Amino acid sequence: MRAVCDAARKLNLYLMASLWKHPESKYWVACFTTADGRQRKKSTKIEAKEKNRSAAQRIADDLEGAHKKRLTSEQIFKLYSETRREVAGESIPATTVREFFTGYLERIKREVSRATIAAYKGASTKFLAWLGDEADAEIHRVSRQHIRRFRDKVAGELHPNTANQIVRFLRVFFNAARADGYVDTVPTEGLKSLKKPTERTRRGFTVDELRIVLKESEGTEWASMVKFGLYTGQRLGDLARLRWTAVDLEEKEVRFTTAKTGTVVIVPMCKPLEDHILSLPAGDKPDAYVHPELGALAEFSNGGPHLSRQFGDLLARCGFRELNTNHAKIEGRTSKLRAVKALSFHSLRHSAVSMMKNAGIPAVVVQDIVGHASEAVSQVYTKIETETKRTALAKLPTI
Numbered sequence: 001m002r003a004v005c006d007a008a009r010k011l012n013l014y015l016m017a018s019l020w021k022h023p024e025s026k027y028w029v030a031c032f033t034t035a036d037g038r039q040r041k042k043s044t045k046i047e048a049k050e051k052n053r054s055a056a057q058r059i060a061d062d063l064e065g066a067h068k069k070r071l072t073s074e075q076i077f078k079l080y081s082e083t084r085r086e087v088a089g090e091s092i093p094a095t096t097v098r099e100f101f102t103g104y105l106e107r108i109k110r111e112v113s114r115a116t117i118a119a120y121k122g123a124s125t126k127f128l129a130w131l132g133d134e135a136d137a138e139i140h141r142v143s144r145q146h147i148r149r150f151r152d153k154v155a156g157e158l159h160p161n162t163a164n165q166i167v168r169f170l171r172v173f174f175n176a177a178r179a180d181g182y183v184d185t186v187p188t189e190g191l192k193s194l195k196k197p198t199e200r201t202r203r204g205f206t207v208d209e210l211r212i213v214l215k216e217s218e219g220t221e222w223a224s225m226v227k228f229g230l231y232t233g234q235r236l237g238d239l240a241r242l243r244w245t246a247v248d249l250e251e252k253e254v255r256f257t258t259a260k261t262g263t264v265v266i267v268p269m270c271k272p273l274e275d276h277i278l279s280l281p282a283g284d285k286p287d288a289y290v291h292p293e294l295g296a297l298a299e300f301s302n303g304g305p306h307l308s309r310q311f312g313d314l315l316a317r318c319g320f321r322e323l324n325t326n327h328a329k330i331e332g333r334t335s336k337l338r339a340v341k342a343l344s345f346h347s348l349r350h351s352a353v354s355m356m357k358n359a360g361i362p363a364v365v366v367q368d369i370v371g372h373a374s375e376a377v378s379q380v381y382t383k384i385e386t387e388t389k390r391t392a393l394a395k396l397p398t399i
Contacts, residue, residue, distance in 0.1 A: 229348030
């Protein structure tokens with residue numbers, strides 16, 4: 001068997017590049033073999049007509065030859081461009097890293113959620129700032145070494161998990177650039193993820209801790225946010241962006257469309273939450289934020305960083321966290337790795353789940369209420385009726 005594989009590998013080195021006509025493309029596609037024996041395909045951008053076959057074949061042959069000579073991605077790109085100019089009278093399009101990243105973000109605005117756009121934009125901003133003057137160089141000049149050095153710098157300043165996530169976002173940009181013909185290879189390919197360090201895990205608040213937080217936040221919108229978080233189990237950004245149009249006092253329900261997954265979650269009001277909502281000033285505008293100041297801050301910061309820092313400061317005043325004096329985190333953080341805080345606003349989600357389970361509410365009902373996708377939920381082909389959730393939430397205590 002090994003001899004057969006060796007023979008096949010040797011034979012593969014002498015196979016000629018070929019052409020293929022994709023049923024959904026008007027161009028010839030070059031099919032060629034790299035030095036390590038992998039099969040690759042790349043559009044020649046030459047119209048798939050018989051009269052153009054020889055020109056397209058030359059591009060396919062040159063691509064295979066370049067890869068087998070192990071030329072750099074920039075050398076391959078240059079050769080490909082020159083061959084196209086010679087045989088087809090046109091070179092491949094060129095664009096800078098900054099131009100492509102900016103244009104790509106603009107064109108996908110209507111295709112993905114605001115949260116996704118914010119995440120992509122954050123990764124783009126960091127990468128372009130790190131590149132400096134090279135951000136205005138042609139995008140095909142970005143190499144795997146660039147990505148590795150950038151990733152390692154982010155990991156040193158923020159966290160390995162954050163660095164891995166940003167690399168995944170950059171992969172989206174470069175895959176799009178390859179699809180558009182601006183790059184031959186994606187520089188994030190072959191780059192292994194950084195090892196994730198052992199971290200402390202988050203936990204829920206105790207009842208005594210919740211009372212301390214509510215007392216410290218009394219008279220501010222955070223007191224209300226804590227109650228909403230505790231009695232709905234929803235995420236910080238989703239709660240901050242909650243508008244009165246999503247609060248149905250007649251049906252006693254609150255409707256959320258989660259930014260993270262786009263899932264619509266309907267949470268019946270338990271008595272403590274209903275009493276709290278009735279005590280809030282609604283104002284004259286039905287589409288106003290339930291928490292005007294925090295809602296505006298959520299929009300300003302794309303639903304995250306500023307809100308988290310404010311709540312972190314609140315916890316610090318309660319004695320549950322160290323006060324964070326470094327608030328210049330949008331531009332850059334200290335070199336100390338960011339640790340997962342044992343207590344954060346997300347802890348209210350843990351508290352909500354724990355309270356519901358302690359009250360005897362079935363796990364599937366709990367997961368439906370908080371909008372938490374899980375294997376258990378996906379395996380249960382039963383819709384959780386609103387009345388079932390309402391009965392379950394009625395068991396929650398008043399904090």
